[in-house]
Amino acid sequence: MQQPFTIEQFYRNIAQKKLTGGKCLKCGKIHVPPRSLCDSCLSKEFEWVELAGTGKLLTYTVIHVAPPQFQSMAPYAVGIIQLENGVKIPGIIREVPFEQIRVGMQLTIDYEAASTGHQWPQWPRYYFKPVPA
Amino acid sequence: MRGKPLVSIVSAGLSKFGKIEGMYGRELFAEAAKEAFERCPNLDPKRDLDALFVGHMGESYEHQGHTGAVAADWAGLIPIPAARVEAACSSSGVALRMGIYSVLSGLCDVVMVGGVEKMTHRSTPEVTEFLAMASDFPFEQWNGMTFPGLYAWMATAHMHKYGTTETQLAHVAVKNHYNGSLNPKAHMQKEITLEQALTSRVIAWPLKLFDCSLITDGASCVILTRPELARKYTDTPVHIIGSGHACDTIGVYEREEFTSIRAARIAAREAYEMAGVEPGDVDVAEVHDCFTIAEIIAYEDLGFCNPGEGGRLAESGETSLKGNIPVNTSGGLKAKGHPVGATGTAQAYEIYLQLTGQAGRRQVADAEIGLSHNVGGAGVTATVHIYRRG
Numbered sequence A: 001m002q003q004p005f006t007i008e009q010f011y012r013n014i015a016q017k018k019l020t021g022g023k024c025l026k027c028g029k030i031h032v033p034p035r036s037l038c039d040s041c042l043s044k045e046f047e048w049v050e051l052a053g054t055g056k057l058l059t060y061t062v063i064h065v066a067p068p069q070f071q072s073m074a075p076y077a078v079g080i081i082q083l084e085n086g087v088k089i090p091g092i093i094r095e096v097p098f099e100q101i102r103v104g105m106q107l108t109i110d111y112e113a114a115s116t117g118h119q120w121p122q123w124p125r126y127y128f129k130p131v132p133a
Numbered sequence B: 001m002r003g004k005p006l007v008s009i010v011s012a013g014l015s016k017f018g019k020i021e022g023m024y025g026r027e028l029f030a031e032a033a034k035e036a037f038e039r040c041p042n043l044d045p046k047r048d049l050d051a052l053f054v055g056h057m058g059e060s061y062e063h064q065g066h067t068g069a070v071a072a073d074w075a076g077l078i079p080i081p082a083a084r085v086e087a088a089c090s091s092s093g094v095a096l097r098m099g100i101y102s103v104l105s106g107l108c109d110v111v112m113v114g115g116v117e118k119m120t121h122r123s124t125p126e127v128t129e130f131l132a133m134a135s136d137f138p139f140e141q142w143n144g145m146t147f148p149g150l151y152a153w154m155a156t157a158h159m160h161k162y163g164t165t166e167t168q169l170a171h172v173a174v175k176n177h178y179n180g181s182l183n184p185k186a187h188m189q190k191e192i193t194l195e196q197a198l199t200s201r202v203i204a205w206p207l208k209l210f211d212c213s214l215i216t217d218g219a220s221c222v223i224l225t226r227p228e229l230a231r232k233y234t235d236t237p238v239h240i241i242g243s244g245h246a247c248d249t250i251g252v253y254e255r256e257e258f259t260s261i262r263a264a265r266i267a268a269r270e271a272y273e274m275a276g277v278e279p280g281d282v283d284v285a286e287v288h289d290c291f292t293i294a295e296i297i298a299y300e301d302l303g304f305c306n307p308g309e310g311g312r313l314a315e316s317g318e319t320s321l322k323g324n325i326p327v328n329t330s331g332g333l334k335a336k337g338h339p340v341g342a343t344g345t346a347q348a349y350e351i352y353l354q355l356t357g358q359a360g361r362r363q364v365a366d367a368e369i370g371l372s373h374n375v376g377g378a379g380v381t382a383t384v385h386i387y388r389r390g
């Protein structure tokens, strides 16, 4: 049976170190996270596609005042990354000093296997880091 | 239909905004209701009011939901049909829209719309978390985003695309704090300098403390009726002649662009067309300056300037009290304060004062056309209303 096109399944795939989306079979739009109803053409037919985890930084911020569960990490950078096929995804940016972060720089996805210790949701985390030279 | 009054405001009320120790949301709402009742002696609230719509964002702050009934109860209006309207920071802008629907439907002759939020008894990290609940959970909150962070994304993108500067952002803060210093109900009634704004601590780079609106307690309300009934209640009604409301994706990251708020552009177009008004006709505006960058983007989305010119407009002084198009004469969310659920109808309250000549030291001379722009979340919901002196 086909995996459901849900946020939960997206994160199950992240746990397998796979960045995936649902591609609409009617209009071709790739949804990250996947949806069961295409917001563009209202189609209900999709297929899973695996996405290259590398893309361009569109914008970013450095969070200094964080919610309680992120306070120990602050300050940390969060950006919006546009992948090679146009799909956009937000993520925390690591392994680069803040002053070297630039709009337009290339970043690549990184996975963290460790459990988050949350009761709900028990989603694995992903991050972005500079493309190794 | 163009320019024809949809409904008329016959009264309005506002609690003191600020850190109001020892008072809960329902008690603040009663303060706003009392002022609205006192302003309108011809209104018998228990007899005349047909419905109540109350904007309220979060039950987390006071461990209290079911705010429609709670507000009705404390305003002495039981058993009036009452409902809470929730659309994050635009909750009462949307409540206003619901009030217009209810009057235009013919089911109601006179309705009260308002909003309330009690926030300051909570710690800043708690408020940061509660506010973030109005943004996308599985991707944005899960990646540590906050509301300042979401608007910081827009600021970074605006700076990158148009060369907007941190100094231009600071000009918005200085202007709104000056206006707040003239408003006895504002949370902060103190002027600030550009230097202070620019050297304040970073909250979410590039946004600093003085780029952010205040965590505030407060409540607001306005009373609406059918235009043909307005003179029964007051000699100085304010007509609402345009109303726009639109939504966008809950995830900011999914949008086509980060330098403009599409929902606000769509809501503005709807309101301007309904009102038969052009941006240049607006004499006074209250816009959603939850962050300084949001006011700059509002100038552009509302057509007060072209895309990319908002930073320069802020710097020019044209949006100050003495300028061509005074914006946020109340002090805005920045200085008057931002009790999130109360903000939309607090903006309507300010426009009501301005168009009836009751704005005191911050009065815009001979204001005839007003506009309010209320945004929920990071551009997820937007309402725009246009008002004309009756």
Ligand SMILES: [Zn+2]
Binding pocket: A024, A025, A026, A027, A028, A029, A038, A039, A040, A041, A042, A043
């Ligand atoms: Zn489709």
